[in-house]
Amino acid sequence: MIIHTQEPILEVHDLTVSYSRKPVLWGIDFTLPSGCIAGIVGPNGAGKSTLLKTIMGLIPPSSGFVKLFGHPLEEVRNRVSYVPQRESVDWDFPVSVLDVVLMGRYGKVGLLRNTGTRDRSIALDCLDKVGMSPFAKRQISQLSGGQQQRVFLARALAQEADIYFMDEPFAGVDAATEQAIIGLLREMAGTGKTIVVVHHDLQSARTYFDWIILLNMHLVAAGPTEQVFTEEMVQQAYGGRLSLLSQVGDVMEKRAFPSRES
Amino acid sequence: MIAFWIILTGALVAITCGLLGCFLILRKMSMVGDAISHAVLPGIVIAFLLSGSRETLPMLLGAGATGLLATFLIEYFHRRANLQTDAAIGVTFTFLFAIGIILISVFAGKVDLDQDCVLYGEIAYVPIDLWVTANGTILGPRPVYILAAVLLIVVLFIKLGYKELKLTSFDPAFASALGISTALWHYLLMAAVSLTTVSSFESVGAILVIAFLIGPPATAYLLTHELKHMLAITVVLGVFISFAGYWMAYWLNASIAGCMAVITGVCFAAAFGYQRARNMNKARMSEGLPPAGQAAG
Amino acid sequence: MQHFIDFFSFADPNVRYVVLGNVLLSASAAMVGAFILLQKKALVGDAVSHSVLPGICAAFLFSGSKNTALMLVGAFITGWLALVTIDYIAAKSKLKKDAAIGLVLSVFFGAGMVMMTYIQQSGNAAQSGLDHFIFGKAATLIGTDLVIFSVLAAVLLIAVGLFFKAFALVAFDRPYAEALGYPVRKLDLLLTSLTVLAVVTGITAVGVVLMAAMLVTPAAAARYWTDNIRRMVAIAVAFGVFAGLAGAYISYTAPAMPTGPWMVVVSSVIAFLSFFFAPKKGIVPKLYTQRKNQRIIAEENTLKMFYHLGEQNSHFNGGRDLTELTRTREVNETLLKTTLRRLVSRQLLETKGHQWALTDAGYRKAARVVRLHRLWELYLTQYMDIAADHVHDDAETIEHIITPELERELEHQLGYPERDPHDTEIPKI
Numbered sequence A: 001m002i003i004h005t006q007e008p009i010l011e012v013h014d015l016t017v018s019y020s021r022k023p024v025l026w027g028i029d030f031t032l033p034s035g036c037i038a039g040i041v042g043p044n045g046a047g048k049s050t051l052l053k054t055i056m057g058l059i060p061p062s063s064g065f066v067k068l069f070g071h072p073l074e075e076v077r078n079r080v081s082y083v084p085q086r087e088s089v090d091w092d093f094p095v096s097v098l099d100v101v102l103m104g105r106y107g108k109v110g111l112l113r114n115t116g117t118r119d120r121s122i123a124l125d126c127l128d129k130v131g132m133s134p135f136a137k138r139q140i141s142q143l144s145g146g147q148q149q150r151v152f153l154a155r156a157l158a159q160e161a162d163i164y165f166m167d168e169p170f171a172g173v174d175a176a177t178e179q180a181i182i183g184l185l186r187e188m189a190g191t192g193k194t195i196v197v198v199h200h201d202l203q204s205a206r207t208y209f210d211w212i213i214l215l216n217m218h219l220v221a222a223g224p225t226e227q228v229f230t231e232e233m234v235q236q237a238y239g240g241r242l243s244l245l246s247q248v249g250d251v252m253e254k255r256a257f258p259s260r261e262s
Numbered sequence B: 001m002i003a004f005w006i007i008l009t010g011a012l013v014a015i016t017c018g019l020l021g022c023f024l025i026l027r028k029m030s031m032v033g034d035a036i037s038h039a040v041l042p043g044i045v046i047a048f049l050l051s052g053s054r055e056t057l058p059m060l061l062g063a064g065a066t067g068l069l070a071t072f073l074i075e076y077f078h079r080r081a082n083l084q085t086d087a088a089i090g091v092t093f094t095f096l097f098a099i100g101i102i103l104i105s106v107f108a109g110k111v112d113l114d115q116d117c118v119l120y121g122e123i124a125y126v127p128i129d130l131w132v133t134a135n136g137t138i139l140g141p142r143p144v145y146i147l148a149a150v151l152l153i154v155v156l157f158i159k160l161g162y163k164e165l166k167l168t169s170f171d172p173a174f175a176s177a178l179g180i181s182t183a184l185w186h187y188l189l190m191a192a193v194s195l196t197t198v199s200s201f202e203s204v205g206a207i208l209v210i211a212f213l214i215g216p217p218a219t220a221y222l223l224t225h226e227l228k229h230m231l232a233i234t235v236v237l238g239v240f241i242s243f244a245g246y247w248m249a250y251w252l253n254a255s256i257a258g259c260m261a262v263i264t265g266v267c268f269a270a271a272f273g274y275q276r277a278r279n280m281n282k283a284r285m286s287e288g289l290p291p292a293g294q295a296a297g
Numbered sequence C: 001m002q003h004f005i006d007f008f009s010f011a012d013p014n015v016r017y018v019v020l021g022n023v024l025l026s027a028s029a030a031m032v033g034a035f036i037l038l039q040k041k042a043l044v045g046d047a048v049s050h051s052v053l054p055g056i057c058a059a060f061l062f063s064g065s066k067n068t069a070l071m072l073v074g075a076f077i078t079g080w081l082a083l084v085t086i087d088y089i090a091a092k093s094k095l096k097k098d099a100a101i102g103l104v105l106s107v108f109f110g111a112g113m114v115m116m117t118y119i120q121q122s123g124n125a126a127q128s129g130l131d132h133f134i135f136g137k138a139a140t141l142i143g144t145d146l147v148i149f150s151v152l153a154a155v156l157l158i159a160v161g162l163f164f165k166a167f168a169l170v171a172f173d174r175p176y177a178e179a180l181g182y183p184v185r186k187l188d189l190l191l192t193s194l195t196v197l198a199v200v201t202g203i204t205a206v207g208v209v210l211m212a213a214m215l216v217t218p219a220a221a222a223r224y225w226t227d228n229i230r231r232m233v234a235i236a237v238a239f240g241v242f243a244g245l246a247g248a249y250i251s252y253t254a255p256a257m258p259t260g261p262w263m264v265v266v267s268s269v270i271a272f273l274s275f276f277f278a279p280k281k282g283i284v285p286k287l288y289t290q291r292k293n294q295r296i297i298a299e300e301n302t303l304k305m306f307y308h309l310g311e312q313n314s315h316f317n318g319g320r321d322l323t324e325l326t327r328t329r330e331v332n333e334t335l336l337k338t339t340l341r342r343l344v345s346r347q348l349l350e351t352k353g354h355q356w357a358l359t360d361a362g363y364r365k366a367a368r369v370v371r372l373h374r375l376w377e378l379y380l381t382q383y384m385d386i387a388a389d390h391v392h393d394d395a396e397t398i399e400h401i402i403t404p405e406l407e408r409e410l411e412h413q414l415g416y417p418e419r420d421p422h423d424t425e426i427p428k429i
Helices: A047-055 A073-079 A097-103 A117-129 A145-158 A174-191 A203-207 A233-237 A241-252 B002-028 B030-051 B056-079 B085-104 B115-120 B123-128 B144-171 B172-177 B182-223 B227-253 B254-284 C002-010 C013-038 C046-063 C066-090 C097-122 C144-164 C164-172 C174-179 C184-206 C208-222 C231-251 C259-277 C283-313 C322-328 C333-345 C360-383 C392-398 C404-413
Strands: A012-019 A023-032 A037-041 A063-068 A080-083 A163-167 A194-199 A211-216 A217-223 B130-134 B138-141 C351-352 C357-358
Touching: A012 A047, A023 A047, A023 A063, A023 A211, A023 A241, A023 C174, A037 A047, A037 A174, A037 A203, A047 A063, A047 A163, A047 A194, A063 A073, A063 C360, A073 A080, A080 A145, A080 B172, A097 A117, A097 B144, A117 A145, A145 A163, A145 A174, A145 C174, A163 C322, A174 A194, A194 A203, A211 A233, A211 B227, A233 C231, A241 C002, A241 C333, B002 B030, B002 B123, B002 B130, B002 B182, B002 B227, B002 C357, B030 B056, B030 B085, B030 B182, B030 C097, B056 B085, B056 B182, B085 B115, B085 C208, B085 C259, B115 B182, B123 B182, B123 B254, B130 B144, B138 B144, B144 B172, B144 B182, B172 B182, B182 B227, B182 B254, B182 C097, B227 B254, B227 C097, B254 C066, B254 C097, C002 C231, C013 C144, C013 C174, C013 C184, C013 C208, C013 C259, C046 C097, C046 C184, C046 C208, C066 C144, C066 C184, C144 C164, C144 C184, C164 C174, C164 C184, C164 C231, C174 C184, C184 C208, C184 C259, C208 C231, C208 C259, C231 C259, C259 C283, C283 C322, C283 C333, C283 C357, C283 C360, C322 C333, C333 C351, C333 C357, C357 C360, C360 C392, C360 C404
Parallel strands: A023 A217, A037 A194, A037 A211, A080 A163, A163 A194
Antiparallel strands: A012 A023, A012 A063, A211 A217, B130 B138, C351 C357
16 A cells, blocks of 8 residues: 655655665655655565665665655755664764764865854754753763764754654664654654654554555555554565565576666 | 984874874775785886886886775775675785786896885985985985875875765765765775875885884774874874884894884784773772772772 | 606606695695685784794794794794784774784784894894795795695694584584584684694795785685585685696796795686686676676567567567567667577577568467566566556566566466456466
């Protein structure tokens, strides 16, 4: 069940993504309205992070395209923010909390120029919003998992974007942080920002998100939570009736077959 | 005066290598410097055969060409043939180095070079290689000018690209999401490392280049949590190592480059020991025990 | 030719020594190297070989003479110490392994340089030739040394043979080996010691810098020929032995040529050839497969054109000319012509003047492609909830790769359907 929206802020059109010729996402096609908190939900290996990375232009798709605000990503980069998985970086890196948040300003500052006092006050503001201002001078290796996630969130806020893509922001964080983050996301959505979150917990997904994208190598369902997040749809996503799909993928990898002709 | 020039040369190389080495170790690419510094051998032999002299420019060009060839081959085998990076590095630089030794053996009569100079360098001869202008004024050792120019380029590069180097090293995915090209900064850094290695090895040798690329940054990395401080400590360490290394070599009447490498190791060992002691004390305190030093009292 | 016969008759005792020494050291290095490579520790060999220098010098300073056995013991001690130091630094500080390797390598070698210059200044006449350890001199292997090397190589071969299964498992799946109760840390230590031993054995022949190649290069090449670890080790050893023989032969025919570097060059050339031409994994076979796939796609698409044209008037074996074919589908005309020619030669098409028509075999093949296309479209709409107007592009690819087994399963899952989502008939064969 795929429910489309008029005037979408994000349009993913017929997206197929492959790793070494083996398709991991097949023909993903959905749209997203602005001002919602959307959850990308699905079992392990469903391709949730891959979808997010492809939208952010970090993985080239084999076919299909993505449009944000009706434009390709390149033209609207300044309005788009990305929060990678917490484990994707080396937390021993010699930078302070404030340094990391200031990185969110790099896109606005431009090449060869340094961040200024205005950027600094924005960064401190953002740290305040996630309750981390006392830690501004702290080195990042001294933070707990939840604190690291808050810092990443503050960095995203500092980008002052209109749409935010977050990869597993609730993975390995304490309950207090989880509540603080979801509260902040609701506040942001209230001011018209759009937030897309990769999430793996079915229980909380229902309460956290007002739009659900249910994924398992292909798109099972996409639409308002109350309409698409049904027992039947979840069963379909987690039921694993897709052995044929992965078998075909294996053959393509083995024979080094292109996922599209041409 | 001889001591001054040698120490200055050592310090210039140590600072240039150290500044770039900070980013190399943070990007987990330390061994690329090792590969480049060995891979320059065939380049300088060919340059020597073609130009028939030990002029600096042809040597730099030859060394630079094989240095870049090495980085290209490593990248190519890794990407196109799916060879694991460490094996790609190991296979490539040993192949180029072997070619270099064979060339030297074949043209033994014509080439006034040996493999030793690549490994050890000839820092002791730096003060002799003077730059004399057309009207006979002596301006001091030529390598010092070249190394100073390279240092200037590297400092400018890091100053202008500090923000991008820092971000692409720390979080490449986020950098790409901001539209900063991680590949571009990777190749700029590699080019800077090649330039530095190539201009340094003639004076200090491949081994000391590796020691300077990794030693001072690794030591500084243990001592600080701030990238800017890490760079600053690396610079100070570089000067100290050059000074202490020369002094030790003078005292033992032994290889200057070797002594500088040993001092690098001593500095790291000291920092490592300090860090271990501090961590153990912290662990003791968190268990409610007094720090080790006070335990007896 | 005379050289060749002289060399391979092994009549000259010098040749015998050099060849035997080379073969033993390259075989044992390649064997240990295979496990090092699989554990992603290729550069560790480089670190060990640089780190043996202070041990060799210390042994010389201690004994005052070039006693081979003593120097090997010294080399073994510092090489081993270096590896342990690397592991210790990487485990007990935030420094990463690669930085630890580079640091230890340069500092140990620096210490060796200091000792070496110290020895040279001491004026001990016996010291000349000590630097053979750094750059290697395989051609000077003599009888007594050879006995030592043979013993070391034999120890290596036996040790690896005894622990083969355990090493293979640890390299392949470390956590699983731990869960099975294998003493993983002790095995690591053993492999470390064997690595050092292999380096020590080879160092006099090829020198410190090139020793890393003797370990890693044959193994890296072997990796491209097989996925089976036993075969990989055997192939690595074979490559190593070949490189050892070739190196010895080259320096026999041209005495100015250094043996060690030639061994490395031969071994590197084997590796480069493997990277490019090894079946399946090599760069060239991969490109060839891609071209073959493109050809299959072009052929099957062309057959499909005939089928689609036939469907319009239920006359599948009718002759079609170029204009008619190009009207149904946008194609490159030169590509179309070569594809038609190939299909004629494979007797899937026959020519009728300026026209082409499907043969019976061609019809069956065309029908199968169309059938797979329509089955896959149906699968996408039924199982993946993709709208009927979005499934065509995907099916365009998949139709070319579905195997008969997958076809049967597809049919079964769909309940042996008659019509596709666009309500056209799914052909039966």
